[in-house]
Amino acid sequence: MGDNIREELNVQNPSVSRRAFFINALMGVSLLSGMALMASYFIRFLFPVSSAKPTRKLYVGNVSQLPAGKSINFTDLKGQSLNIVNTGDEFIALSTKCTHLGCQVFWKERERLFFCPCHDGFFDERGNVVKGPPPAPLTTYKVETVGQSIYIYVDEVNV
Numbered sequence: 001m002g003d004n005i006r007e008e009l010n011v012q013n014p015s016v017s018r019r020a021f022f023i024n025a026l027m028g029v030s031l032l033s034g035m036a037l038m039a040s041y042f043i044r045f046l047f048p049v050s051s052a053k054p055t056r057k058l059y060v061g062n063v064s065q066l067p068a069g070k071s072i073n074f075t076d077l078k079g080q081s082l083n084i085v086n087t088g089d090e091f092i093a094l095s096t097k098c099t100h101l102g103c104q105v106f107w108k109e110r111e112r113l114f115f116c117p118c119h120d121g122f123f124d125e126r127g128n129v130v131k132g133p134p135p136a137p138l139t140t141y142k143v144e145t146v147g148q149s150i151y152i153y154v155d156e157v158n159v
């Protein structure tokens, strides 16, 4: 009698209906998750996050303090030592840390070279390896002159 009423009312078996509901719900959740993932990739494509490190512009000194062929030492916000050299054409800022094993390099004014005393490494005034075991040039930093003032751009310190 009950089955006849169900057939007349076109009601399906409740267990099959429940199964169908869960399958449809699972497919719906999967579809929404996929769409959300695609939307996040699309938003990242439209608005890419910059991977450039934030830098800070620091005053180094006056142009008159650094004549051609001279170098001065400077310590950045992280306490790292830099050399700023006047090549005669431009000012170049270089890390004093040798790329071989990290010893400190020194400016040899007469030879116009940076010298690493640990293993006799030499770098030119642009930081390129000239002689010795260093595997890579010295790290360079951006330099800017505004009027008579020299500035360098160093990595920002996280507070």
Ligand code: FES
Residues within 6 Å of the ligand: 098, 099, 100, 101, 102, 103, 116, 117, 118, 119, 120, 121, 132, 133, 134
């Ligand atoms: S650490 Fe500078 S040459 Fe070895």
